[in-house]
Amino acid sequence: MNVLNVDLGERSYPIIIGCSLHKSASYLAPYIKGDQVLVVSNETVAPLYLKNLLENIDIPVLNTLVLPDGEQYKTIDTLNTIFDALLTYRHDRSTTLIALGGGVVGDITGFAAACYQRGVNFIQIPTTLLAQVDSSVGGKTAVNHALGKNMIGAFHQPQCVLIDIATLQSLPEREYRAGLAEVIKYGLITDVGFFVWLEENISRLVARESGAVQYAVEHSCRLKAHVVSQDERESGLRAILNLGHTFGHAIETHEGYGEWLHGEAVAVGMCMAADLSKRLGWISDADRERVFSLVARAGLPTAPPEIATEQFLGLMAVDKKALGGQVRLVLLQSLGKAIISADYSDKLLTAALSAT
């Protein structure tokens, strides 16, 4: 078991990795301050892990709420059911919310914690690979609006993140592989050594070998924590965590949420970013191939669905990173070093869209 720290001054918190849910009592206790807890999970995760967790919380008021499963329920209406529960069970400002599930449960529970009585404590217990390496760390919380994904939200850091990698064993194959895209992302944006490690160990990761998974989760969290601690509210550097996302969001929007998983769309987006970086002369042909090869070996797509180039460009332009009409993209200066740039021509971008 390993403990990392997200260094944010008085909002600092630990990420406890490799902790078994069966034995989580002593790890959770210091982070539950009052005598009330609401555990929020969903109808898929609750039957698998809720009982284990509840056995490890010894507190006078322990309530649970099981949400419907799916991105389509990451809404204000679902958020309101959390407030309904908190008010019905008379939780006060000292309550602690615990999110047990993937990124959807984590984001919505975190946002409920940010809003309830102007902000209460919460703990993340992520159970998907994507949530363990990305969404549970860094304090971004949100729900979707009909006109845009994650458009209503807040920065609200958890008290701690508790990761039991054994929970990944029950994750459906497609969801697991989608999480690998975010792991590859960390190597590409900030750590070429990790990228090389991934090239050497990707088959162990695909097979969910616990040693390899433990290392990949831990190192990804370490890299994310480092970026977040330098730029908590994304005024600059943190945007590199969105490598592949502008391209990916265009694919997700075009296909309709849920058709392509977020990680699948990001995988293609990272390939497009690598292709454009090669066209700009920043990375070599060989490095571009290394990106495509690793993504493919992780069982992820490297090419987008059929989308007309004009439409693709239009979808990219509505991305949150568009500034003054020019879309800023996260691109690769080299493997292991990402930058945010609008320094590319439409011609090269168009070529990259049709080359992958």
Ligand code: NAD
């Ligand atoms: P998800 O939460 O929908 O989980 C995927 C599926 O796996 C769901 O059906 C879920 O019920 C199921 N599941 C979860 N854990 C399981 C387990 N251990 N065994 C079996 N099934 C399990 O999706 P996700 O990929 O975890 O998260 C995606 C969400 O995260 C999106 O809403 C995205 O916007 C958000 N996100 C947030 C951040 C952030 O920084 N806050 C970063 C990236 C993504």
Ligand code: GLY
């Ligand atoms: N997943 C992007 C971020 O946390 O900033």
